[in-house]
Amino acid sequence: MTAHLHAMSFGANEPHELAHFWAGVLRRELGEDGVTVLPGEATDFPVRFVEQPGDKTGPNQMHFDLTSNWPGDQKVTVARVLELGGRHLDIGQGPDDTHVVMADPEGNELCVIAAGNNFLADTAFIGALSSDGTQAVGYFWSKALGWPLVWDQDEETAIQSLQGGSKISWGGPPVNSKTGRNRLQLDLVPAAGSGQGAEVDRLVALGATRVTTRKDGAVDMLDPDGNEFAVVPQ
Secondary structure (H helix, E strand, O other): OEEEEEEEEEEEOOOHHHHHHHHHOOOOEOOOOOOOOOOOOOOOOOEEEEOOOEEEEEEEEEEEEEEEOOHHHHHHHHHHHHHHHOOOOOOOOOOOOOEEEOOOOOOOEEEEEEOOOOHHHOOOOEEEEOOOOOHHHHHHHHHHHOEEEEEEEEEEEEOOOOOOOOEEEEOOOOOOOOOOOOOOOOOOOEEOOHHHHHHHHHHHHHOEEEEOOOOOEEEEEEEOOEEEEOOOOO
């Protein structure tokens, strides 16, 4: 048995406002709760915005790489991000870089990738959840989700569901030190026929750490790199 990706949980100072921004960028519907960006396609996952007060203390461990389907598509997406309240971000990229680095209204990083990127050719609009992490954590998440490795070279790893959709990638060393709680985390749900307790035990056996159980029944955990994730009740 493997867990399923239930949602991406996104910490925010103003969850409703940030949900509205990302619904517009991703061109998806906003749920009735006002803080969940619903899936647009069968291979998409919900993005759920939760209150997490405080300023960012460094680059996020994970960010979205948004894809482009045709040469002018990148400019269209960049313009949409700016119109909705995002901004350009200078992280030292050079003039030859073809991707556009940006930030949402709360400073969370994102990249808009140019058309023709081979690595993201078979993905969704969120082409990748691009992550800072070790090779070992890539192996962990491959086993946790049952997503095969689609890249494993020079300690860089990437996984993708057999059904397609977004990839999750890890850049390998050097890995930045954590400076606080991550703003983006994966929320998992046990596969049909597997209870939450059994799934938590399986993930611990794979190298995760159990932290606490919330009032809503979700179990907070850490992956082998110390990044937060949760196993939610079915």
